[in-house]
Amino acid sequence: MFHPLRVAEIERLTDDAVAVTFQVPPGLRETFRHIPGQHIALRRTVDGREIRRTYSICTPASDEPELRVGIRLVEDGEFSTYALKELAVGDTVDVMAPAGRFVLEPRPGRFVGIVGGSGITPVLSIAATLLARQPDARFCLVRSDRTAASTMFLEETADLKDRHPDRFQLVSVLSREDQQSGLPSGRLDEERLRELLPALLPVGAVDGWYLCGPYGLVQAAERALRGLQVPRGRIHEEIFHISETAPAEAALAGAAPPGAAATGIAAAGSSDAPLGGPASLRSPARSTVTATLDGRAGSWPVLDGESLLEAVLRNRADAPYACKGGVCGTCRAFLVSGEIRMDRNYALEDEEVASGYVLACQSHPLTEEVEVDFDR
Incomplete structure (x- = not known):
């Protein structure tokens, strides 16, 4: 079921990405209370044709739900083009209640997110909620982006590092741009991840791995983890981009x-x-x-x-x-x-x-x- 929600804020994150915040009326707060990692479906009708797209919630879970999603422009994308070029504060969008099983109910333990591009969106909610609610939890975020300018939610991840310096580890890799410090540039493929992950943390002690992003990255990360003897039940995946091959x-x-x-x-x-x-x-x-x-x-x-x-x-x-x-x-x-x-x-x-x-x-x-x- 869809509910018409008013756009409360639109924040430009990069040249091709925005964060859209929706105002949740008091009567719908229970409906839109989400588990960290869930997504919502947005709907609009153009010339009598219905367009639906799903976007992950990036905000931490709370009793007073703040409904905020990250939207990156997709080539020829009907909804993302509308969101970046036409959508304005005060507009109304049809929104479905949160759904999805790429989730982490906060609990003590060690967790890792491996994300690419806009795959940061659900993992940001997962990490922020976990660290706020569980003082005995740790989270390592390994993120891959094309360039520094294309990186979504830079301030939010930096804030997590400032608030939880001993429990939040951030590793950033740029595929198309050199960094002054940190890891060398290049793609995070299976071979590189198999070398990198054991150097960062005790792989066998990780309670949950959350992989999100383009299909190639997610599959490379899964193969790397299986090669490191990680049980399949500890690996959770969400794909953001897939090929159109039947x-x-x-x-x-x-x-x-x-x-x-x-x-x-x-x-x-x-x-x-x-x-x-x-x-x-x-x-x-x-x-x-x-x-x-x-x-x-x-x-x-x-x-x-x-x-x-x-x-x-x-x-x-x-x-x-x-x-x-x-x-x-x-x-x-x-x-x-x-x-x-x-x-x-x-x-x-x-x-x-x-x-x-x-x-x-x-x-x-x-x-x-x-x-x-x-x-x-």
Whole structure:
């Protein structure tokens, strides 16, 4: 559900990025109270066409929620162009309640964020909340940016270092500009991270790793951590930028990136094992999806080539979604019965998929009948 919120402040962060703060009325404070790391979906309508985009909340979690997001200009990006060039204080934007599972509930321990570019946004909220609420917690932030001028939230990270000098460690790397001090310039690839991380901290003693940014950086960091024997359950990921290559086609060509290939999934309790490989990409001639949403269930045909989300949206305009790219996780649903092909998954943890959850925007039926539950 969207709520119209007034823009209270717009702060220019860099030449191509702004921070937008929304005014939360007293009656909606509970609705917009967020867990550190969550995001919100913003909506606008242009010529009768709805545009939705998700942006992470950068402010610390509190009982008096301050709703602030960082928006970086994306080439040909409809919403980001509007936000940087047209949006003004006093304007009203439709905003969905916070969502997402790239989160850290504050607890004692040692945590690390590895971020690239605008990937700093959710991790800034995570680090700030953790350090403020848990005196026994430590946080190391490893961030990669193109240049110093393109670095978002410089003042906020410097402030964290000033307030928590013994518990907050900041390591900055510029890929396209030399620094007078600190690490040499260049990309943070897998090889470099495998050398850097053990030199910075005791890798085995880290309780949680939070990777956020472009797909290449996140995947390089995950491979580096797995090479350093970090258990998969301690690694949490959020992708900000992905290629437009169709994953199903890439899977057939044998070149899909890990975690992004089309995957066949059977409902929990099915007598058949989850499907996989090119043979499982075929869809039945006709399929029906049964979906439960807000306590109401309905059944509708799935047209040729449609995702489950598209079929539900034709009949239930309130079906949850934001990015439709397999990134935000807003359309997460439980697969009650049937089998599906999930093209992309950049939002669900392995444990969630194993438990039966799918992304409706990326799911296509492989059986004549499929049932999903958005309420679980």
